[in-house]
Amino acid sequence: MAEAIVLAVSKIGTTLTEDATKAVIAKLSEKVTNLKELPRNVTRIQKELNMMNNVIQDFSTSDIRKYVIKGWIAEVRKLAYHVENIMDRYLYHAHQMQEEGKVMKFINGAKYIKIFNEVADDIVQIEKDIKQVKDLKEWSLTVEQLSENKDSNTKRQRSAGCLPELTKYEDLVGIEDNRRKLTKWLYTSEPHSTVITMSGMGGLGKTTLVRNVYEREKGNFPANAWIVVSQNYNIQDLLRNLLREITNRKQPPLANMDIYEVQDEINKKIKDTKCLIILDDVWDYEGYIKICNALQNLQESRIVITTRKEDVASLASSKCRLELQPLGDTDSFNLFCRRAFNNKEDYKCPSELMEVSTSIVRRCQGLPLAIASMGSLMSLRKETVHAWNQIYSQLKDEMLKKDNVRAILNLSYHDMPGDLRNCFLFCSMFPEDHSMSRESLVRLWVAEGFVGKKDGNNPEDVAEGNLMKLIHRNMLVIDEIDELGRVSTCKMHDIMRDLALSVAKEEMFGSASDNGTMMNMDT
Missing domain, CATH: 1.20.120 (Four Helix Bundle (Hemerythrin (Met), subunit A))
Structure with missing residues (x-):
């Protein structure tokens, strides 16, 4: 701040x-x-x-x-x-x-x-x-x-040095039926390449579900690739990324190759090869068509698309389309408890908090992103009815002004201490869906003066602790883990980034644009 x-x-x-x-x-x-x-x-x-x-x-x-x-x-x-x-x-x-x-x-x-x-x-x-x-x-x-009221501000201590529970796939709830369905479609007897679409509003967990299936099944396909498309894409960059992925990043530098040469190289590599290709976050029909022009020789391959757009979802036949729905009451409550009470056996909600917990979950309307964010927020609060009711009261006030997801994320943002808010806002300055290196973020936060020595720890250790806190709070998402089990890269959910960008501009922190133009700030 x-x-x-x-x-x-x-x-x-x-x-x-x-x-x-x-x-x-x-x-x-x-x-x-x-x-x-x-x-x-x-x-x-x-x-x-x-x-x-x-x-x-x-x-x-x-x-x-x-x-x-x-x-x-x-x-x-x-x-x-x-x-x-x-x-x-x-x-x-x-x-x-x-x-x-x-x-x-x-x-x-x-x-x-x-x-x-x-x-x-x-x-x-x-x-x-x-x-x-x-x-x-x-x-x-x-x-x-x-x-703040001392009772509501009492935090439960948590280790910042280990990965939070939310990163474990076995902790995901409400996805088993959809996971089985998607996996089945990958192995149909269809001799030609098949397009599968996963659609739904932001925050429903489309990418999480597809990533889970992709990591489980990609070893069964000789060639595989995960490509993030997003709203502001460059087709040449996307094809280069695709070529790097299907060649396990062993391809020599592609800077001197034009788009047609990249297309030819892709076709050579995947000719008559069974591929699994994920196109994550596709916003328009044209983007898919441009990518498909490079995929002429696919046989028995599967292309999985995640999207919020109905016209993009219609690229798949009706038998290979999956439209995600909000979680039901039981799954919603289970997900919330896994975040809010992850230090308890079986993630059991205390009886005295059952009523307020149910009210909080109901406000999240079955959206996994909102539920996980609220659960992570409440996990940091002292387990008293008074403290939890205070947060619920703030949540209701937020919802009078904004849509539910934005209200919940806004509450999560303002709950953070000042140094953590600075680190979070700084991440929004990176492009949409950008994969941020842990080491780079730590150095940049220290260089910007967002963190300093604290409790005998040097600034780099404090910055790493801040990164883990943001991940635990669901403000950042783990992208890759290194061989030592540490976070290697992370990303910011696009809904979370939209929030950060608006706050950053409002608070005169900074401003970013994904379309290559400068944005003027009234300073």
Whole structure:
């Protein structure tokens, strides 16, 4: 939430300790009146920003959703960005002045007097802006009044070093009949290639079901591939990925091959070969047709498509179409208990929580993504009726403004602490369906200042812990596991990413576009 403030404070601290800063003040303070006050002014700014950062971190789950609070946080973030820009400008010209002084034995006095006079004036103005932003918050309560109820905020401790239960396929519920049906279709006696479609709204678990079957059965097909298509696809990139998959990634670099050469190579590799090809998240009919142009020699092969679109689902014959439906009451409750009570034997719901648990599950309307998210959220709460009823009350309030899935995900987002929210929002800056490396995410989070040392752990360990927390909360999904059983890559569900993008823009965190265009933010 407040990473911009952290970075701005860090930049101020760096500026004050720079030799270049001291040299500029010594040389120009007589001519630039405000410059001699720079150290004192920036120290005051540093303290003010630190205090604002602390206030933001103390906001509770319910308060952070109030429009007036969100507006104030956005103003603080903009202010911090402005401070950082001023510090960057100051340091750049300070170093430049030093270098010119060394090389040319003189300083272009008039030029730098003008520059540093403007910088010094900006610093003075920033102090006024800070006072104005502080005044905007006079309506707020004290930090003690804003803090969460201690009972509802009591967390159940959980190890961040192991994979959460939600990653185990045997823990999936309500999919057995559909899994058997899909598996049966893969082995029909149809001599020609067969298209199978799995359709339904977002959050029903289409990809989870197909991935489960694919991992079980792909060894029975000489060639297999899993290709994510998504809304904004590039057909040449998709075909290159397809070629890499069916050749077990042993294919030499394809950068110099045009689309027709890639198509020819695919046809050579799969000629008269039994293939299993998954086209995940197909949004339009045309995308499938373009890919099929490269699949001319398939025999007894199976192409499985997951989609939200009815016209894409109609690519399969009626006997090979599966439209997922929401889970029934029993399966919904079982899935919720597996997430909420995964530390209990048989995932049994305590009798005193049965009523509120049933109410929460009913609000999820049978959508696995929503159920799993709420279950993961409740698993972090103390098991008291009061604490759970508080969360359920917040959930009902959210649902007055948004659709059910968005309301549940919004509640899950605002329940996270500030550093975890920053890490989550940062993931939305990657393209849709992008596979994110664990190692890269950890380094990027540390570099961005989202995590620091905590409880004796170094920033990298804290960042890895944050990754596991996001996975446990269902905010990120495990994509691949390495040979040591650790998360290798992960992804963000597209519904979750839509939420993150809207929040990131609203809170002035950042903005991303999948169509290759720049998006303007009102900063």
